[in-house]
Amino acid sequence: MHILTAENLNKTFYQNVALHDLNLAIPKQSIYGLLGPNGAGKSTFIRIVNQIIDADSGLITINGEKLSPKHIGTIGYLPEERGLYKKMKVGEQLLYLAQLKGLSKSDAKKRIKEWLERFEAGDWLGKKVEDLSKGMQQKVQFISTVMHEPELIILDEPFSGFDPINANLIKDEILKLREKGSTIIFSTHRMESVEELCDHIALINKSEKIIEGEKSAIKDEYKSHIFKLAYKGNQLADNGGYQLLSSEQDLNGIHHAKLKLNEGASSSELLRAVLGHDVEIISFHEEIPSISDIFIKLVKDNHLEVEASAQ
Amino acid sequence: MSKIGLVIRREFESRVKKKSFLLVTILVPLIFPAVIGIMVYFAMEEEKSAEQKQVYVVDESGFDFENDRKYAFDKMNMSLDEAKVMFSESDAYALLYVPKMDIENPDGLTLYMKNNPSLDVSSFFENIVESQIRDRKLKASGITEEQLDKLKTNISLRAINMTDSGEEKESSAGIAFGLAYAFSFLVYLFVLIYGSQIMQGVIEEKSNKIVEIVVSSIKPFQLMIGKVIGVAAVGIVQFAIWVVLIGVLSSVVFSVFNLTPEDIQAAQNTMPSSPNQELVSSSMNPEMLQTMQAVYDIPYGYYISIFIFFFISGYLLYGALFAAVGSAVDNISDAQQFTLPVTMPMIIGFLGTFMFVMREPDGNVSFWLSIIPFTSPVAMMARVAFGVPTWELILSMALMIAGFVFTIWLAGRIYRIGILMHGTKVSYKTLFKWIKTSN
Known part of the structure; x- marks a missing residue:
């Protein structure tokens, strides 16, 4: 079941294509990373989902229903450009934003109190935002995003403005919210910052999706089948199961080798073959590509394809 | 809501x-x-102090100068030069010199002041002398005092705004x-x-x-x-x-x-x-x-x-x-x-x-x-x-x-x-x- 789907979404700003036939499907209760460089179209997509702007064409569904104003309360949104009314008191401000999301006044007050207490900030209610420290403002900002208990939480560049302590605090809260049933979309150009958190990802480049799916499946698919081996003993050579890419010996006499698995072979076959050489294995692990490695590889391939078709 | x-x-x-x-x-x-109050206050103060304003008059033509709220006229029976000396030593507001004038061709009316007179002040004295000359001229042409009083009228224009329905409304x-x-x-x-x-x-x-x-x-x-x-x-x-x-x-x-x-x-x-x-x-x-x-x-x-x-x-x-x-x-x-x-x-x-x-x-x-x-x-x-x-x-x-x-x-x-x-x-x-x- 998907909480959010996008079908053939298109958006153009004065001849600049921001989104081109974008299709996405975001599974319920996932932590979904929407990744891509600046200007790829991530923020445009998010603004369309938040009904701030309209798509030129295409369809968005939330829980299988066509996106409409009634879904405003379903979504919690932390934009990249974010701030608060500086002259307003924390309590009034949160109440205002919660009521705009459709919460009743009494519900909103109760939740504001709960959230502030959770962040050990119960006494901030009557303080003006401009009198709070930057870190405190960030917490208020986060509360405003999630206090109406949205099913779908969209965080655009979530960790760019937050200090490391708040970032960790918010990571913990996000995981708790997911356990309670929320779905979280992270949108960022800093892929390494969310890699460990996400279970699903989509890579977007130049207004188009290049890949989407479960993070582990994508990583499997783009595995390089390269293993790193540290060992003592005689130098290894190529054999039927693997290919020796490089091998260096350090001052302690330890060899550091990169081995590429041959087509159809498994890692245990590789290990068995290595052991047959009478070496002492110190470490052995698979070189797993990071998301940004995969992205770069895909963009490069994509780019070459484009060039090839142009010729 | x-x-x-x-x-x-x-x-x-x-x-x-x-x-x-x-x-x-x-x-x-x-x-x-506050601004209105201050302005009204000063206007009233000025009005009060106006009664004390003393004007020396050296009049060789024999006009009448009636004291009013602002000015007290003091006829000096001396020459202009003597009056000037007295005026410069006194606290008086102004010295008005009315020479012996031909009413057909009045000339030489002079106002001496210790500062520059405002337009209002000079026109005020001009008006006094002008109206007296006018009266003299009228008398000279044979009009009696009684007729002269009757000549003084005060007119104000009533403007009526006629609406389409024929109603007449006072307008100003x-x-x-x-x-x-x-x-x-x-x-x-x-x-x-x-x-x-x-x-x-x-x-x-x-x-x-x-x-x-x-x-x-x-x-x-x-x-x-x-x-x-x-x-x-x-x-x-x-x-x-x-x-x-x-x-x-x-x-x-x-x-x-x-x-x-x-x-x-x-x-x-x-x-x-x-x-x-x-x-x-x-x-x-x-x-x-x-x-x-x-x-x-x-x-x-x-x-x-x-x-x-x-x-x-x-x-x-x-x-x-x-x-x-x-x-x-x-x-x-x-x-x-x-x-x-x-x-x-x-x-x-x-x-x-x-x-x-x-x-x-x-x-x-x-x-x-x-x-x-x-x-x-x-x-x-x-x-x-x-x-x-x-x-x-x-x-x-x-x-x-x-x-x-x-x-x-x-x-x-x-x-x-x-x-x-x-x-x-x-x-x-x-x-x-x-x-x-x-x-």
Whole structure:
């Protein structure tokens, strides 16, 4: 079941294509990373989902229903450009934003109190935002995003403005919210910052999706089948199961080798073959590509394809 | 509560709770009666001290100089040179020298003062001598004292305003002028003050970067309308407080100085152009009675309902444009290039009202100023005070409604895109692009 789907979404700003036939499907209760460089179209997509702007064409569904104003309360949104009314008191401000999301006044007050207490900030209610420290403002900002208990939480560049302590605090809260049933979309150009958190990802480049799916499946698919081996003993050579890419010996006499698995072979076959050489294995692990490695590889391939078709 | 309602309430409360709001709301009504009170006070003081003003007269022609409230005349039986010495040693206000004059060709009247005489002072003495010469001339042509007294008349013009239904109403150009001035000035002031408050509010939201959070819950258009209405509510409350406070404080000031309307009238008459004028009892002045009648006859309900219409519609028309300007820029200093074209029609309307409508309310220029939506709130309010054909009023109002619907639409299209744009230098070309963009 998907909480959010996008079908053939298109958006153009004065001849600049921001989104081109974008299709996405975001599974319920996932932590979904929407990744891509600046200007790829991530923020445009998010603004369309938040009904701030309209798509030129295409369809968005939330829980299988066509996106409409009634879904405003379903979504919690932390934009990249974010701030608060500086002259307003924390309590009034949160109440205002919660009521705009459709919460009743009494519900909103109760939740504001709960959230502030959770962040050990119960006494901030009557303080003006401009009198709070930057870190405190960030917490208020986060509360405003999630206090109406949205099913779908969209965080655009979530960790760019937050200090490391708040970032960790918010990571913990996000995981708790997911356990309670929320779905979280992270949108960022800093892929390494969310890699460990996400279970699903989509890579977007130049207004188009290049890949989407479960993070582990994508990583499997783009595995390089390269293993790193540290060992003592005689130098290894190529054999039927693997290919020796490089091998260096350090001052302690330890060899550091990169081995590429041959087509159809498994890692245990590789290990068995290595052991047959009478070496002492110190470490052995698979070189797993990071998301940004995969992205770069895909963009490069994509780019070459484009060039090839142009010729 | 609807979402627009929430926005209106926030806009209203956040402004009304500010200290500066409280300060301005209380200070302005204090300043106005204080200024009036001080002016009246000094006018009265001047009047009192005027009785002590001593004027030496060296009169070789034998005119009569009657003491009045301002001047005490002291005839000196000495030569001019002796009088000059005495005058320079004395505290006297002035020395008037009337040489022996040929009444057919009067010449040589001289006023000596220790400082430069004002135009009022010199014309006052000229008037005294002129009227005496006139009397002498009349007598010389054989007119008796009795006939001379009968010649002195005091005329005031009664202007009757004939309505289409044949009704006759007392009208007074002075009152019409005053009303025209007050109405058009109030509309002008309100639109500019609160219009720019809308703009500042929009810029604040944009530079605070809260706006994207807000528009994820409410349509940009709703946010803009809520802001415009919220600021209007602040303005109306502030105006209402001012009107009440100024009214109360003014009556307090008047009662403190023990002033009646006649005193004010008298104070205004302290600089009469003719010495005869102060002989006329002001309270019994037929002109005054007519004026009072005209004041009572003003169709206040009619004026006030038209005033409210133009007040609100003018505010909406310009307020929307100010919101659009605020959305297009990142800070106040960038706003200048756009605020000038927005305020220009308002200023043209205001100046045009003084140059054309007040002088010739039914002229061609006045007509167009009061019909075109951008200038009509100010110009039509001034024309209404002088009387305006119903069809022109209806046309003006209809165009005004079309006008603000148009500017709100236009502003909405700029606003929805502008508020999300950061760090882009916006030109008129970009604004035009935004207006054309579907969404």
